[in-house]
Amino acid sequence: MDVNGTEMTSAEWELMRIIWTKGQASSSEIINLIQLKKDWSESTVKTLLHRLVSKQYLQTTKDGRRFIYTPLIDEAPAVQQITSELFRQICAMEKGPLLLKLLEETTLSQADIAAMQAVLSLKLQTAPLKVHCDCLPDGSCNKCC
């Protein structure tokens, strides 16, 4: 997530989740919903909304005197991006076990699972025996070799 050189922060993300889910929302709706979960003052939420607008994650449209906030990015790509970014910072060797763990602890639908099974059988055909560490910039690998 890099728009204007700034990223979305955790706090901002929580607000986006609400807005993504509702499609759009007024500040009061957002404030009410987030306050069921987070102990943030009204002011805090307003500041965060403001920042989301200036970071171009949200758009506002006037509805009388109030604003309706609408996402300028879709949730799925945003989710994809932050995760890919995280994964880029993780040692290649760790990713397999990590994904395994995530598969275990995540609730998946039958369709999700089927799709994954398909991908995995395919990947198996060309899968290496071992994945090598890529943490050292000089390409050397001390963890695995």
Next chain:
Amino acid sequence: MDVNGTEMTSAEWELMRIIWTKGQASSSEIINLIQLKKDWSESTVKTLLHRLVSKQYLQTTKDGRRFIYTPLIDEAPAVQQITSELFRQICAMEKGPLLLKLLEETTLSQADIAAMQAVLSLKLQTAPLKVHCDCLPDGSCNKCC
């Protein structure tokens, strides 16, 4: 990652990767290795190492006049933790497709894949048809229902 109320930052994480991979390292080794990848001054790296020590991610042992830095946390659990944290912030509905994408774009070993296949067949037996959104704190769900 929450030790002493502070987390590990991206910059710090990059250093940890090097130290995890080498098992332990002196500051000069770390500086040399990171500078192959990042344009950070020596001072910057020293500051980051310092912070990692104070955040209790690293430990130092004297070796003559220099320090040897050793991790105080293992890589696998650390990786696990930051990822779980991220996943906790993502809508339940998005996780399946997200994991699918990650599976696709990640290099996995044969053993990784086999383990995943095992987990998936098991999960399939009790998998729901659909996973519901959990973004709204009041439990309502507008995205999926």
Next chain:
DNA sequence: CACCATCGTTTACATTTGTAAACATAAATG
């Protein structure tokens, strides 16, 4: 119409993070 409730805007301020210079000290070297 005066006042209160809403909602947006501005300003504020401490902490964290990125980025690094300056300084101190000890070891190596000419």
Next chain:
DNA sequence: CATTTATGTTTACAAATGTAAACGATGGTG
């Protein structure tokens, strides 16, 4: 031994982030 070099310590400072009060405008209410 004087000087350079390596290494750790202290101090610095701007930008990002969390957190929120103060202020301003405007529509609803008694």
